Amino acid sequence: MIAAHVYDAGGVETVTVDSESDLEAARNADGTTWVRVAAATAEEMDAISRVFSIHALELEDIRNDVRPKTEEFPDHTFVLVKTASLRRGETTFDEEVETRPVGLFVGEDWVLTLTVEETTVPAVERVWRSVENREGRVLANGPDFAAYRVLDRIVDGYFGLLDEIETTIEEIEDGVLEGPDPSVLDGLNAVRRDLLSFRKVAWPTREALSVLARGDAAHVRDPTEKYFRDVYDQLVEIVDLTETYRDLARGARDIYLNTLSQSTNEVMRQLTVVATIFIPLTFVVGVYGMNFAGGAWNLPELSWPYAYPAVMLGMTLVTLVLVVHFQRESWL
Amino acid sequence: MIAAHVYDAGGVETVTVDSESDLEAARNADGTTWVRVAAATAEEMDAISRVFSIHALELEDIRNDVRPKTEEFPDHTFVLVKTASLRRGETTFDEEVETRPVGLFVGEDWVLTLTVEETTVPAVERVWRSVENREGRVLANGPDFAAYRVLDRIVDGYFGLLDEIETTIEEIEDGVLEGPDPSVLDGLNAVRRDLLSFRKVAWPTREALSVLARGDAAHVRDPTEKYFRDVYDQLVEIVDLTETYRDLARGARDIYLNTLSQSTNEVMRQLTVVATIFIPLTFVVGVYGMNFAGGAWNLPELSWPYAYPAVMLGMTLVTLVLVVHFQRESWL
Amino acid sequence: MIAAHVYDAGGVETVTVDSESDLEAARNADGTTWVRVAAATAEEMDAISRVFSIHALELEDIRNDVRPKTEEFPDHTFVLVKTASLRRGETTFDEEVETRPVGLFVGEDWVLTLTVEETTVPAVERVWRSVENREGRVLANGPDFAAYRVLDRIVDGYFGLLDEIETTIEEIEDGVLEGPDPSVLDGLNAVRRDLLSFRKVAWPTREALSVLARGDAAHVRDPTEKYFRDVYDQLVEIVDLTETYRDLARGARDIYLNTLSQSTNEVMRQLTVVATIFIPLTFVVGVYGMNFAGGAWNLPELSWPYAYPAVMLGMTLVTLVLVVHFQRESWL
Amino acid sequence: MIAAHVYDAGGVETVTVDSESDLEAARNADGTTWVRVAAATAEEMDAISRVFSIHALELEDIRNDVRPKTEEFPDHTFVLVKTASLRRGETTFDEEVETRPVGLFVGEDWVLTLTVEETTVPAVERVWRSVENREGRVLANGPDFAAYRVLDRIVDGYFGLLDEIETTIEEIEDGVLEGPDPSVLDGLNAVRRDLLSFRKVAWPTREALSVLARGDAAHVRDPTEKYFRDVYDQLVEIVDLTETYRDLARGARDIYLNTLSQSTNEVMRQLTVVATIFIPLTFVVGVYGMNFAGGAWNLPELSWPYAYPAVMLGMTLVTLVLVVHFQRESWL
Amino acid sequence: MIAAHVYDAGGVETVTVDSESDLEAARNADGTTWVRVAAATAEEMDAISRVFSIHALELEDIRNDVRPKTEEFPDHTFVLVKTASLRRGETTFDEEVETRPVGLFVGEDWVLTLTVEETTVPAVERVWRSVENREGRVLANGPDFAAYRVLDRIVDGYFGLLDEIETTIEEIEDGVLEGPDPSVLDGLNAVRRDLLSFRKVAWPTREALSVLARGDAAHVRDPTEKYFRDVYDQLVEIVDLTETYRDLARGARDIYLNTLSQSTNEVMRQLTVVATIFIPLTFVVGVYGMNFAGGAWNLPELSWPYAYPAVMLGMTLVTLVLVVHFQRESWL
Incomplete structure (x- = not known):
């Protein structure tokens, strides 16, 4: 499914793209064009590849869900990122990090976003809507600015995910203090798995964005760089938070283990008190x-x-x- | 709320800024101007942004409390730092690191400090007073020197915070040796959280200051660089101390766990002594x-x-x- | 045993090489030549060394099974990689990473693959067959592209190995939750050994491929570089996964230890309950x-x-x- | 208290410096001058600062006992190092690393050493005496060579300190094997503290010396560089040893914990043997x-x-x- | 004791060096000279120092047994390495890494090897013999090739040592599975000490060889560089193995601790079973x-x-x- 926003001085025009010629028309239109692709058929893929000179490997990277990265091509800059969200499972602490790849191709006067599945990715969807609602003002700042907006939304999602993880850790810590319940351990392991999965997304995304932020990308103009630097700073913070949360999870595990040792110690004391008092007495009455x-x-x-x-x-x-x-x- | 110190050969004059023209006057006054902004309204923000060519993203960074950093702009150098202090909670070991962002903008012949909240930040306040009391001598050394003085005060506050954390660790260590009390664990966890939070402030601040210290900042003059290098050295020491304290906290936890193991061991010994002596005797009298x-x-x-x-x-x-x-x- | 594919515009011709002159003929044939060597005799080795100007140390490196690496020579680029597979032993968790060296020599219009043992390495075999079946189209893209195909296959094997390791870890985790069975520990140790062995292969391979991917190798042409970059990205992911799995194995061990502590705690509680109830009663009836x-x-x-x-x-x-x-x- | 050695072709002359003019005379004397300052008064400090163009911040760094470092100034190279020694406390394992700052200023034909306290620092004292005894031969090699001699002495002291720490670790290890005595833990914690404190001295000293060793310091002449490289190599070894000792201390702690677990295990076995034999028998006689x-x-x-x-x-x-x-x- | 091999087109001639003039003659002889020094007297040292322009500090470094390193001098390249072997003590796991320094000085047409003790170092001895036996062919490839041969032998010794350590770890692992025997812990500690000691040799040796391998050493000719690269690759592998073995030792310790916990758990279960069954019964018969x-x-x-x-x-x-x-x- 391919749709395009074409922005010209006058405003924004939204086009549904049905054929390769439509695509070419959108690309060559005056002003800035945003082509949004979701769940494209093989033929559509081929057309995109031809019209925008996108290498087959780039499309394959998105399909194969490889690590986020930024790559420079003669005609465009290719940014592969992933949205991340927490999917709660059946039990309290059964949760999993779910990621979905988003491909961003930034050209001279066009930007193309590509997602694999049918369901729309919220981060892309919201910026797309805001282009419609605000008469294309997002596109007025150029295709790289539109890409920034999408990336900013995705990174906002990361913060949301980390907030949920923090809540889970706090719930676990509270649970630990109430008593040594083995379900707590499962929760901690789930959190650790989540953080490991998420780190695998956040680290390479930071690398990918550093390329855009430090002015090495040909299709990012100077005024937009500041914005990418801002997203980059947020990602540095996110990676930091990931480490902090891993440390907190480790701390919660330590407390749990301690509570257990403490409890064993107290059980032993009670046993010893009972035995020390009554065993000698029983001996006496035996006499x-x-x-x-x-x-x-x-x-x-x-x-x-x-x-x-x-x-x-x-x-x-x-x-x-x-x-x-x-x-x-x-x-x- | 905006106030300005304007220093000229003669002395220092303190101005309250009510309008954009006041602001422009302060900026363009002969000599060095220090504009102090606290809890500014949206209009004041706009005026500042216009008069000092400050980018909207910089102001947003301060509001959003992002990581400390130094950024170069054509007209000024932007330094975002944070004050850090320990807020004691209700119970003995319930404490938390509280940070407040301070934005420093150093121009050719002006410096602007910006804080978000109404309550004055002590580090800024004290330097501001000293300008008044000492007839502007601080400003006589240029706007970068005034910025140095504020940073120096903030970093002094870091040492104070670390001293408090050291005291807490020592209290915990003493507590551990007296007996395995579970409240000790909470204390250690609080300390670890504090050190994690504080590290998140200290590390990027060190980076931000290294830019100022190694002569890369356009608005830091050569004679002032030495001073920034001094603050930078202090921050290296602070980061070092943070690591040392984390290690000490880990050591205290080890001792705690050991005391617990030791105690369990002794409890078991007592039980075994009682049982080994009396169980056979009870058998004999049973016979x-x-x-x-x-x-x-x-x-x-x-x-x-x-x-x-x-x-x-x-x-x-x-x-x-x-x-x-x-x-x-x-x-x- | 030496065989050669010679690709020319017309198609592919497969030659069995029996003498040094055959080898020279294959090398000097028009078009692209792929010489495949397996379990070569000492004389064959000498001939190869002379005809392709391969240094004795390179051949020795393959025989000695040293770390993967890429080395530049005037006439060719030498890539030493290893296939890795998991050999299951007798008991459930008794498994071992088995590696076999593959030498790749990429020249101007020839590529030479060299394996030590008689049994064919699947990764090489499959690409070799695909050259035959598809009339040499693989070779049409040049010798470096053929090398890429072999490397791609080998790295695919790494993913397969990691999948097996993941399955083992999951089996172990399930086993841990069912009860503290000491065989679980053996399994975890086996996994850790596997990951250590595999890391020793994956890390240097990543380094070796980075040389090919970033355009430093003289015999890798620009259009092929993209492909090597792709394999390199996969290796970065593989190294990442290795670390993640080590972390998961550590997590499973922690759970195991916890289950044990938990179990000891519960055993002690039961003992204490029985003793606390019956020891005083026994005293009373003794009276x-x-x-x-x-x-x-x-x-x-x-x-x-x-x-x-x-x-x-x-x-x-x-x-x-x-x-x-x-x-x-x-x-x- | 200021004293000076002035070396000229003829020999060495020792001068007591009482006034600023004395200081200037010493500085401007033909040949090489070594000015030794200890526990200087504020006026003496000012005089030194003026005569040798030493920045106020350098003197403050020495007083404030900041991290060791090397700094280049137009007229001289400033090296701040620290002597380190172990002060034994009352109990066996109660010991602490004591450091004292030594400032070295190396100029064209003068060297100035500055210590804060009255008591003489042995490292400085011994080199000072050797200048007197050997008729200034140390100074014949230039002021940088004299600085090297002082640094060499200080670093020798580091080796001594590490030897003492090694002895302590060995005593602890012997103690651990004799039985799980809680005082052992205090000893290990003391050692860990010592190593942490000492590392805080050794690491930056290594950095400070690397500047001198790799030829970046303007006032270190080529023939002396070799000597500084030698001291630098020793510091690399010292940092290495510090890490090794931390690892050994960790090993001793592990053994201690194990001995404790082992002991608990044995206590439990004894209890179980007694109980398993006598509890059933007591039941029988009860019948x-x-x-x-x-x-x-x-x-x-x-x-x-x-x-x-x-x-x-x-x-x-x-x-x-x-x-x-x-x-x-x-x-x- | 000084001996020299002088290689000329014709063959090799072995000379015993008794005086400084002999030494000079050997040095200035046509062809390549290898001077082997072992347990030299002070006068011999002085002569060597004069004839080959070797700095006093280099000789001192060998005597003081400092860290391995490569240093460039105008006339020669100085390589300080160490042989390492395992000296078994009285009990099974009582072993220690023993190192002996070997100094290699590579000049234009001479190479000098220097060892401190009387007993010959096997690595040097074997290459020395092979020069004699094979009529100097080793020297025909230049002095740097002779140095390579000695280094290769020394590094071969490292592999031997690691093999022994691996055997010890395997013995320990087998011992652990048989039962929790405290002697196992001593063994593990010995292994850890060995690996720490050996790492202190292997790491700097790798650094020292990287200088020779990457073509920075003036007295290593291009054709020999390949060989040094080979030794360097082996050292990278050795450092890798060291880390792997440390990890395996840690794994064995974990298994040991687990076996202990497991054993305590089982002891407790047995006690609880006996007590749970018989204590109530004893109460009944008491009634x-x-x-x-x-x-x-x-x-x-x-x-x-x-x-x-x-x-x-x-x-x-x-x-x-x-x-x-x-x-x-x-x-x-």
Whole structure:
């Protein structure tokens, strides 16, 4: 599906492109043209390739979803980026980073955006709408400015994704403090996977944008460079945040492991307190349960009149001493 | 709110700027002008942008609180830095790094400082006062020197923040040695978060200052460069300290985990000592509690005259042997 | 064993090379020649060395299986790469990365591939067959394009290997969640070894290809460079994936260790629950098993009419209180 | 306190400097002059600053004890280094790295060393004495050679410090193997702190010396460069050693933690052996302590003539089987 | 001890050098000269220094055993390398990396090798012998080729050392799987120390050789460079292997720690199984060991005719249920 915005002094005109000649007309129209391609057929691809001198490898790169990058061609600058969003799964912490490739081709007086799937990519869609609504003012700043707008939207999406991840980490941290629940670990692993996946998008995008920002791209004009530098700065921040969140996830895991060790320690203390108090007492009552008999030396205590209260008192005293001892060492 | 110091050979004159023409007058005045902007309205922003040829993106960068950086413009050098301070929360270790952006624009014979919020930033305020009090001598060294003074103050604040973090780490270390208290972990996590947040400020600031220090900035004159190099050296030290403190925090966590392991180990030893001594004894007294009867082979011990004292003596001996054994292995 | 494809405008001719003069004829034939060498004898090696001016050290590098690399020679570009595949062992997780060196020599109008062992390397074999089947069209693009096709195939094999490793990691992760089984650890160690071995192949290959991709190689023509850049991009992705998988393996190990700690914690809790409930009760029944007699103070309870039900009730109540307590702390 | 060595063809003359004119005389004397400043008063500082054109910031850097560095000035090269030594505290492992700044200013035919405190820095003192004793031969090689000698001495001190740290690590390792003593952890933390502090000195010193070694410093003559390269090589080695020692300290901590885990494991085994043997036996004797009576089915064993020996024998057999089992699994 | 090979068209002549004039004669002889110095006296050193214009610092570097390096001098290239071998100690895992410095000086038509100790370094010795045996063919390729041969031998020794370390790691891994034996930890620590020591040799050697391999050394001729590149490639591989082995050692440690955790977990399970089964049973038999009497409510069970078999059956059933439960959770 191919559509084109053609901007001329007067305003913007939107064209549906059905044939290669339509495409050529759009390209050669006066003013700035934005050709938007989504879910193109093989023939449409061929036509695009011919009309805009786009190399077959570039189109294949988009289809194969390779790493983001910027490449210079005689006629145009090719920027391959990816949108990224978080797809929540069934359980709380089951989530995954979903990416979709967007190809941007910036020529002398045209820009072409190419997406693979039918469903429109929101970042592209919104800028496309804003061209329609604001009578092409976006295109008035040249094709590179339109490309900047799309990239800016995509990078805004990255910040949204990172916000969601931060929320998840905070939920996990709260969960950790409430008690050592093994589901927390799954959540942390999911977050780590997300950050790894996202880093694989953000790092090369930063590289790709640095090319546009530092003035090496032939089809980025000087006044637009400032804007690309701004997006580049945002990406540096995003990569920074990714690292920070990985560190926080690691911190949450440490706390989790600690809570577990702490809990084991406390369980052991309780066991030890119970055992230390009652095992000796059980021994004592066992002594007076023995059946020795027949002789003045054999358990004479058994027949002393106050033996039972004396023994009970003795055991109570020992217990009190132990309880005080355990309380002093704050085991109780 | 806009105010300006205008320094001329004679001394310093302080002007309140109410309109764009005031602003232009201040800018074009003979001598060096320092324009201080705080919590400016949208109209004031526009006026500033026009009078000092400041690009809209620069002002947006300050508002959006992006990473510190230095950017060169035809008319001026733009430095975006951040003050950092520690905001203590309710509990002992609940603290957070708070940052506030400060924009510095250094022109030929003017310097402009811009802060977003109403409350004055202490670093800017103190230099501003010193200009008033010392009859403008700060401005006598040119606008870049005034910028240096503000940056120097901000970086001094970083050292203050790191001192507070060091104190917290020391408190935690002392706490760790007193016993494995889980609140210690929260404290360590807070410190780690603080250091991560602060690093996100300090690293790019170092980069931003290296541009000023190594003579690449058009509006920094040779004699002032030395001063910027000095601030840059301080920032290198700050980044170093940040890493050192992260390492110390990691060390404190290790000690904490160890104390916990050590404690579990000791708890287990105590349990084992109690169990090893009393469980066999309880078995022995259980034996003589059995009711076998009717036959010379059935528990003849029960009727031996000195059986009871003999058994008690035997158990005492076994206990003594075990106690000596445990003491030798220093379990007691 | 030496064979050659000679491509001329007309089509492709396949020659078996038996003598040095055959080799020279193949080399000097009009059009593009691909000489494929496998398991060559020492004499064949000498002939190749003489005819194509290949340095003895290059041949030795292939035999010694050194790190992948690209080297420039006056007459040709030498690329040493390795195929990598996973050889499954006897047990589930017993697997090993197997590599085989492939030497590529790209000259003006000839390309020579050299493998050490008799068995054909699939990557070379498949391109060789495609030259035969498609009447030499691969060679029509020049010797460097044929080299690209072989490299592309080899790198495709890397992706296959990484897919297998990913499957193994996922199997391990599933195994970990089912319970702490020590065989899981062996599996993780095997994966880590695999990734280490594979990284030793992938990293230098990336370096070797960067030389070809950035236009530094004399025998790579401009139109082919794009293709090498494409393979290079794939290798960057492969190195990335390697790191990601190492991280995932580390994550699986952490989960494993956690599951173990968790399990120990639960075992301890169960023990503590059983001990905390029954040890005191056993003490109580021990008390009433004592044989004190002869006096109003010696165990008068024993003869109270409802003593037994009362004691049993008391013990049941204590047990209930403890069970409720343990359930509240979710120990049960 | 200012003193000066003035070296001329004839020999060395030592002058005490009391006034600014003395200082100027020393500076302008024929031959090479070494001015040594220690604990200078504010006026002396001013005089030095004026006579040798030393910038106020340089003097401040020394006072503020900032990171080591080399800076070029029109008239001289400024090198700021630090001596480092280990100050042992009260307890065995209580030690701290103590540093003292030394400023070196190398001019055309003069060298100036500046230390802050009254007590003489041994490294400076020893070279100063050797100038006196050997009739100025050190100064005969120029002021840069004298600076080299001082730096060489300081770096020798670094090796001494590292030797002491190595000794401490070895003591700790020996202590770890003797048993899990918590004081070991304090020792390791002290070592880690020391290495962190020392690294903060050694790293920038290496940078500072690389400037002198690679011929970028205007006041270092070609024949002296070799010597600085030598000191630089030593510093590279020192930085290397620092990393190695950090790794060894980490290794010692791992061993410590392991010894602890090992000990806990053994304690648990002992407990389990005792409990596994005696708890079932206690149950058995409990059975025959029951008071069932009145019927052929109620504990008929009690009246069998050889019941007691039979039960004892049975229990002994069970115990033997368990002991053999535990010994086979090497738990005993 | 100084000896020299002098190679001329005719063949090789071996000379023992006794005086400075001998040395000069050897140096100035037609053809290529290799002077081998071992355990030289101070006078010999001086003579060498004079005849070959070798700086005192170079000789000192060899004596002081500093880091490997390549340095350019007007007359010669100085390469300092080290042989490395593993010295096995008394116990199995007690081993240490032993290094010995070798100085190589490559001039226009001479090469000088210098070792400190009396005992001959095998790497030098073997090349020396091969010159004798093969009539100087090694020297026919120039002094730089002879240096290459010595370096190649030394690096071969590195591979041997790494092979030994790999064997040790494999022995340790096998030991770990057999059971958690603390001697394993000592072995791992020894391996880690070895790898740290060896890395300190291999890293700078790689740097030193990169200078020779990339054509920066004045006394390495073009045809020899290829050979140095080959040695350099081997060193890159060696450094790689060092890192891989460190990783494997870390992996073995992880497995060890896991085996320990696993073992503790199993010990705890066994204890818990025994305690969970027998502690309640002991309570039950304790109940029927109580001496309540005198009333229909006091332990009427004691006199029921089938009470004993019923209780025994009940306990057997409970035990069976628990055993099945534990088997289902695979605790048994």
